[in-house]
Amino acid sequence: MNETKKRKELSTFLWMLITLTLIVLVPLTFFILYQISLTRSIATEERRNHLHTISHYLARELDGYISDSMEEVATLAGISEVQTYLANKERVPQEPEMLEFLEKFRRIGGYNAAYLMDNNGKCVASTSPNFVGKDYSFRPYFKNAIAGRRYFYMAVGVTSDIPGFYFSAPVYHDGHIAGVAVGKALISEASDNFSDEHVSKSMNVFLVTEDGVVIAGSNPAFMLKSLAPLSAETNEKLQKSRQFSNRDIPSLNYRALWDHIRTGKHDESTTHTDTAASSERLTVFAPLSEQNWHVVVSEDAAVVQAYVNSQIKNLLFVGLGVWALICVSSYGASRIMARTIGNMSETISMMGSGRHDLRLKPGGPRELKEMCREFNSMADKLAASHESLERQIAERTEQLRRKKELSENIIETAKSLVVVLDRNAAVVTFNRFAEELTGYSRKEVLGKNWLEMFIPQRDRERIRQVFQNCLDGDLPENVENTIICKGGEERTILWNNSVLRDGRGNITGTLSLGSDITERKRAEKEIRQAREKAETISRELAEKVNELERFNRLAVGREMKMIELKRQVNNLCDELGKEPSMSCPSMKPKAEARSSDKRIN
Incomplete structure (x- = not known):
C-alpha cells in the first residue's frame, strides 16, 4: 500500500512539475518568439532608415560638391582676363600669364585640370599641356556650355584616359559667348565622400548614371560597370559621346536592383543578391538634383542578421534564467502539492469504495489548507447527498417494482x-x-x-x-x-x-x-339470417291475407245479391196475394255480415 502511495505521489509530483513549468514556459516561449520577430522587424527597419539617411546625406553632399564646383568654374568664366583672352583671335596658346592663372585656380579648387576652349571646342590653354590643341567639341559639357548653360558631366578622358567629373560654364565677352571654361576633378575626389565616417565597412556606396553605369563608389570593383546589361541603343549613344572612351562596360547583373532604381521609388528599399559575394543585400537609393543620377547604398543582410542573433541570444539567456527559476519554484510547490493531492486522491478513492467518513488533515501552505477545508466541506455535503440519494433510490426502486408488478398482473389477468x-x-x-x-x-x-x-x-x-x-x-x-x-x-x-x-x-x-369478437360476429350473423327469414315469412303471410280478403269480398257480394233476389220474390208473392215462399233475412251491415259469414264458414 505504501509503495503504491509513493508511486502515486511521485507521478503526481512529476505531473504537477511539468504542468507548472509548461504553464509559464509556453507563454514565455511565445513571448520570446514574438520578441525575436519584433526585434528582427525593428532591426531591419532601423537599418533601412539608417541606409536611407546615409543615401540622402551623401546625395546632398554630392549636390553641394557639384553646385560649388560649378559656381567656381562660373567664377573662372566671369573673370575679365579669361574673357579677354578667349575673345582675342590672335591669342597665344598656353600664354604664361593665363597658364599661371589657371594653375592657381586648379590648385585652390582641388581640380585635376583646368582649361579653356574657344567657341569651336578647341583647347587653347590648360594646366595639362597635352590637352592643348585637342578638339573636344563632341563632349556634351562643351555643347551645353556653348549653348549658354552650365553643365556637369562625367567621362573618361580621351587624352588622359582617366575618369573624371567635368564642370563647364560659358565665357561671355561683349554679350557673346567667346568660349568655355572647364574644371576637371578626378573621380577619387568624389569617392572620398563615399568614405564618410557615417559609412561603415559593411556598406557598399556607389554613384549610378542615368544609364545604370557605376562611375564612383567605395568599392573599386564596381567602377565603370553597369548594374544590368546595356541595351543596344544605350551602347550606341555612349559610343557616339565617347563618354567612356570606347571601353566595354561589363555588367554586374543586378537587374532587379536597376529595375527598382528606374521606378524612381527612392523612399522604398529593396533586397538583391550580390552574385560575386553570394549574399543578400539591403539596398536604398537617393536621386541627385543636378543629374538623373542616383546614390546607391547597400548593406549585407548578414549584418542585420548578426544583430538579430545577438538579441536572440540575450532573450534566450533571460528566458533560460526565468525558466530555471520557475523550475526551482515549481519543484518546491510540486512536492507539497503532490503530497496533498496524493492524500486527497487516496481519500477520494476510499470514499468511492463507500468510506464517506474519511476527511483530510489540513497542512502545508495556506492555499492547500484552504483546499483541504473545502474538500472536507465538500465531503460532508457529498456524504449527506449520498445518504439522501440512496434513500431516494430505494424508494424509487420500490415504487418501480410495485408498478411493474401491477402492470404485469394487469397484463396477465386481463381478459383481452x-x-x-x-x-x-x-x-x-x-x-x-x-x-x-x-x-x-x-x-x-x-x-x-x-x-x-x-x-x-x-x-x-x-x-x-x-x-x-x-x-x-x-x-x-x-x-x-x-x-x-x-x-x-x-x-x-x-x-x-x-x-x-x-x-x-x-x-x-x-x-x-x-x-x-368471434362469438359476437357469429351471433350477429345468426340474427341477420333470422331477420332475413322473418322478413320472408312476413312477406308470404301478407300475400295470403290479401288473397283471403279478395275471396271474402267475392263471397259477401254473392250473398247480398241472393238476399235481394229473395226479397224481390217475396214482394212478387205479396202482389199476387200469395204467401212468401222464401225466408228473407233483413239486411245487416257489411261488417256484421262478414263476421257472420266467417262464423258459418
Missing part, C-alpha cells in the same frame, strides 16, 4: 389479448389470455414475426400497412382482423393500438389490446 411488437413486428410481450385463445405458449411466440405467424395471407398486406402507419405515428382508432390459432381456427379480434417510445421520443414498437 395484450401483444407488444418491436419495429420489425417481432413479438415482445404475449399475455396469458393470448396463450389461452391462440393455443400458443409464450415461449413459442416471443421473437417471432406476428404478421407471418398469425395473420392470414389474404389480410397480411393490409395489416402490414396498418402496422407501418402506427410506426409513422398515424394511429387508427380500431382495427378488426382475423388471426389464425394454433389449431388452424380463425378468430376475429378487435384491436386498440398505441405506440411505445424511448427516452428521446423515438417510436420503438406498438402495444395492442385485442378483444375476441
Whole structure:
C-alpha cells in the first residue's frame, strides 16, 4: 500500500512539475518568439532608415560638391582676363600669364585640370599641356556650355584616359559667348565622400548614371560597370559621346536592383543578391538634383542578421534564467502539492469504495489548507447527498417494482389479448389470455414475426400497412382482423393500438389490446339470417291475407245479391196475394255480415 502511495505521489509530483513549468514556459516561449520577430522587424527597419539617411546625406553632399564646383568654374568664366583672352583671335596658346592663372585656380579648387576652349571646342590653354590643341567639341559639357548653360558631366578622358567629373560654364565677352571654361576633378575626389565616417565597412556606396553605369563608389570593383546589361541603343549613344572612351562596360547583373532604381521609388528599399559575394543585400537609393543620377547604398543582410542573433541570444539567456527559476519554484510547490493531492486522491478513492467518513488533515501552505477545508466541506455535503440519494433510490426502486408488478398482473389477468411488437413486428410481450385463445405458449411466440405467424395471407398486406402507419405515428382508432390459432381456427379480434417510445421520443414498437369478437360476429350473423327469414315469412303471410280478403269480398257480394233476389220474390208473392215462399233475412251491415259469414264458414 505504501509503495503504491509513493508511486502515486511521485507521478503526481512529476505531473504537477511539468504542468507548472509548461504553464509559464509556453507563454514565455511565445513571448520570446514574438520578441525575436519584433526585434528582427525593428532591426531591419532601423537599418533601412539608417541606409536611407546615409543615401540622402551623401546625395546632398554630392549636390553641394557639384553646385560649388560649378559656381567656381562660373567664377573662372566671369573673370575679365579669361574673357579677354578667349575673345582675342590672335591669342597665344598656353600664354604664361593665363597658364599661371589657371594653375592657381586648379590648385585652390582641388581640380585635376583646368582649361579653356574657344567657341569651336578647341583647347587653347590648360594646366595639362597635352590637352592643348585637342578638339573636344563632341563632349556634351562643351555643347551645353556653348549653348549658354552650365553643365556637369562625367567621362573618361580621351587624352588622359582617366575618369573624371567635368564642370563647364560659358565665357561671355561683349554679350557673346567667346568660349568655355572647364574644371576637371578626378573621380577619387568624389569617392572620398563615399568614405564618410557615417559609412561603415559593411556598406557598399556607389554613384549610378542615368544609364545604370557605376562611375564612383567605395568599392573599386564596381567602377565603370553597369548594374544590368546595356541595351543596344544605350551602347550606341555612349559610343557616339565617347563618354567612356570606347571601353566595354561589363555588367554586374543586378537587374532587379536597376529595375527598382528606374521606378524612381527612392523612399522604398529593396533586397538583391550580390552574385560575386553570394549574399543578400539591403539596398536604398537617393536621386541627385543636378543629374538623373542616383546614390546607391547597400548593406549585407548578414549584418542585420548578426544583430538579430545577438538579441536572440540575450532573450534566450533571460528566458533560460526565468525558466530555471520557475523550475526551482515549481519543484518546491510540486512536492507539497503532490503530497496533498496524493492524500486527497487516496481519500477520494476510499470514499468511492463507500468510506464517506474519511476527511483530510489540513497542512502545508495556506492555499492547500484552504483546499483541504473545502474538500472536507465538500465531503460532508457529498456524504449527506449520498445518504439522501440512496434513500431516494430505494424508494424509487420500490415504487418501480410495485408498478411493474401491477402492470404485469394487469397484463396477465386481463381478459383481452395484450401483444407488444418491436419495429420489425417481432413479438415482445404475449399475455396469458393470448396463450389461452391462440393455443400458443409464450415461449413459442416471443421473437417471432406476428404478421407471418398469425395473420392470414389474404389480410397480411393490409395489416402490414396498418402496422407501418402506427410506426409513422398515424394511429387508427380500431382495427378488426382475423388471426389464425394454433389449431388452424380463425378468430376475429378487435384491436386498440398505441405506440411505445424511448427516452428521446423515438417510436420503438406498438402495444395492442385485442378483444375476441368471434362469438359476437357469429351471433350477429345468426340474427341477420333470422331477420332475413322473418322478413320472408312476413312477406308470404301478407300475400295470403290479401288473397283471403279478395275471396271474402267475392263471397259477401254473392250473398247480398241472393238476399235481394229473395226479397224481390217475396214482394212478387205479396202482389199476387200469395204467401212468401222464401225466408228473407233483413239486411245487416257489411261488417256484421262478414263476421257472420266467417262464423258459418
